[in-house]
Amino acid sequence: MTPRKPLLCLFGLLFATSAAAAPPPGHPAPDDALRLMRPSGEPQQAPLHRSGRVVQHMDANQYTYIQVDENGRQTWLAAPRTPIVDGSRIRFPDGVVMRDFYSKLLKRSFGAVIFVRGVESGGV
Numbered sequence: 001m002t003p004r005k006p007l008l009c010l011f012g013l014l015f016a017t018s019a020a021a022a023p024p025p026g027h028p029a030p031d032d033a034l035r036l037m038r039p040s041g042e043p044q045q046a047p048l049h050r051s052g053r054v055v056q057h058m059d060a061n062q063y064t065y066i067q068v069d070e071n072g073r074q075t076w077l078a079a080p081r082t083p084i085v086d087g088s089r090i091r092f093p094d095g096v097v098m099r100d101f102y103s104k105l106l107k108r109s110f111g112a113v114i115f116v117r118g119v120e121s122g123g124v
Contacts, residue, residue, distance in 0.1 A: 051091045051122070057084040060105045066090070066119065076113045084119070092119045 052068035052075065059065075064084055066077045077092060084090070095116035102109045 049091075050094065051089060054084055054086050054088050054090055056086055058106065060103060065103070065106070065110075065113070068092075076110050077119065078113050078115045079117070079119050082119060089122060090119045091122050092116045 050070065052070040055067040055069050055074065057064055057066045059081055062081050063078045064081050066079065066084055068075045068077060068090065077095070079092070093116055095114045097112055097114050099112045100109065101113045
């Protein structure tokens with residue numbers, strides 16, 4: 001084998017591995033989602049104009065997944081890990097929607113999850 005063949009094989013393997021690890025089209029990469037939720041520099045707060053009642057929640061690594069009832073419409077959020085009480089009211093900003101999201105840790109699929117920078121207690 002010539003010296004170039006192992007390098008080409010290694011390059012091919014690295015390319016195939018990185019392509020397989022890429023998120024589906026339209027989904028931000030995990031690092032991009034974290035940057036959207038925790039931007040560097042001066043914090044720019046998105047308006048917390050959405051609100052609802054917490055139906056259920058679950059913690060998974062650095063995220064808290066929250067099912068919210070917004071006037072009869074069920075929505076799933078993912079926020080940086082935060083203490084939450086089922087039945088409480090929360091406010092939250094718009095965020096990045098990931099459709100057909102599968103959580104390996106929770107071993108669960110979500111039709112859509114809105115990744116938000118954070119949630120606050122309160123709301124209408």
